[in-house]
Amino acid sequence: MWRSLWRSKDRFSLQYFEHVLAEVRQIKVVDVYNRESVIDLLQSIVEIVTYGDRQDPLIFECFMEHQVLAEFVRLLKISGNSRIEASLLQYLSIMIQNLDSEQAIYYCLSNGYINSIIAHQYNFDAGDLALYYVSFLRAVSSKVNRDTLCLLVKVHGDVVVSFPLYDEALKFAQHGEKMIQTAIRALTLNIYNVSDDMVYDFLTTPPASKYFSDLVHSLREQCLHLDALVHSVREKCTPERREDIFLKTDKIVDDLYYFKDILSVGESRLSMVVAQKLLGILIFPILIPLLQLGEIKGLNISAVTSLYIVSRLLQVVGGKSLTNVVAALLLYPYITFNTEYSTNGDKGDSFSDTNSFSNFLNDINILECSSPECEGAEKINTNRLLGHLVEYESSNYHFIRNPGGADVFSERSGILAYIFSENHSISFLSLFLLIIIVESKGMLY
Structure with missing residues (x-):
């Protein structure tokens, strides 16, 4: 009773704050008998510290002096x-x-306490703990900038070897709860926008870069699911199936906007990895069978769905590199796409010298995004991008070559075969795709 009276009178005083901290330090175990009082103490600490940060510097000095975050870590452990x-x-x-x-934020992110709370072993099978945990991670990411980022990474020499905030967040990237997925994507974008060279190197090399592969693979699976829904509607059209198609297309477009946000960061290493994954895992496997340049084992997707996906990708994500590669596939008179290129010297240069398609792309100044804020982004070496793609495709897919074992794909009539199709849906989508390419700001004229 006396404590409640004191709190109502002086709840934001330094004296009361010291009293609360003394009570917290006396806690030896947290169980069903004292958990409500512990929760009440935690709430009091947060309220007073938030007040002190704005109104009373002595309170936050006390917060730092008594290392209150260390007490939070201790409470988690017991x-x-x-x-x-x-x-x-x-x-x-x-x-x-x-x-x-800035002083308060810097202190909270220093001393390793936040990393300890992030790395704590939680039981996410119980209740809404995952939602609170991800909200905490997102809150931390919202306060990270180029000056405080170094406080959350572990470095050996000049190399980042661990980034707990990012690593733990990615474990929830494919969570079934929409709110959690949204929070994780916001967190990653916060990090991408404030990273330095060492962190970008960490993000764009394995194992961290696997996140981008997983994203595109997930998008590809959604495209296959959409194709199955389209086939089911052809067999029997019901309101429920039509609604499923609308929901799936909305989800695909949401994912495409996330890719656009990543590319809009304008960092060349990040853009290179994302463009490589989109081309190698999604665009090439869709367009190569569509344009009868070859077949990819294990991938069977209809022309209608293929044209729709590529159209929406260019419409939403855009970017000079993606637009011009797709345009080249659709419109270039022929492709001599030889996956056997010299291993001597610069792989990118030797590949370009023996390949008409890459020679064509080599004349294009590629930027990974077309938004105005990306105009200052570093240009990407096209040969390097194509070299990575050929290596990736050769190791992951089996293309069906021309009869006789020729090393080049056969010439094709291109998109015109679909424009004049008797199937009105295919004809419409083909024209729609061409219009998007022609009107694109990234199109090479």
């Missing part, structure tokens, strides 16, 4: 109750989101 963990993460998220001063 509690096995998901409710305590959820409340602690929730209150920490609120506190971090409401911190204004």
Whole structure:
């Protein structure tokens, strides 16, 4: 009773804050008998610290002096109750989101306490703990900038070897809960926009770069699912099946906008990896069978779905590199796409010298995004991109060559075969794709 009276009178005083901290330090175990009082103490700490950051510097000095975040870590270790963990993460998220001063933010991200809370072993099978955890990760990412990023990564020499905030977040990238997926994508974009050279190297090399492969593979599976839905509607059209198609196309477009956001960061290494994955895992496997340049084992997708996916990708993601590669596949008179290129010297240059298609693309100044904010982005070496793609395709797919074992794909009539198709859907989508390419700002005229 006396504590509640004191709190109502002086709840934001330095004296009361010290009293709360003293009570927290006396906690030896967190169980069902004291968890409510522990939660109440955590709430009081966050309220007072948030107030002190804006109104009373002495409170935050006390917060730093007594290393309160270390107490949060200790409470996590002595509690096995998901409710305590959820409340602690929730209150920490609120506190971090409401911190204004650079000193307060810098202190909270230093000393390894935040990384310890991130790396704690949680039981995500219970309740909504995953949602609180991801919200906490997102709150931390929202306060990261180029000056504080170094506080959250582990470096050996000049190489980033671990990034707990990013690594743990990616474990929820394919979570079934939409809110969690959205939070993870916001977190990754926060990181991509403030990373330095060392962190970009970490993000764009294995194992961290596997995230981009997984994203495109997931998108590809959704395209296959959409194709199956389209076939089912042809057999029997019902309102439920039509609704399923609309929902699936909305999900695909959402994913495409996420790729656009990544490319809009304008960092060449990041753009290179994303463009490589989109071309190698999605665009080439869709267009090569469509244009009768070859077949890819294990991939069977209709012309209608293929044309729709490529059209929406160019319409949403855009970018000079993607637009011009697709345009070259559709419109270039022939492709001599030889996957056997010299291993001596620069692979990219030797590949370009023996390949008409890459020679054509080599004349294009490629930028990975076409938005105005990307105008200053570094240009990407086309030969390097194509070299990576050929290596990737050769090791992951089996192309059916021309009879007689020729090393080049046969000439084709191109997109015109679909424009004049008797199937009105195919004809319309073919024209739609060409219009998108012609009107694209990234198109090479």
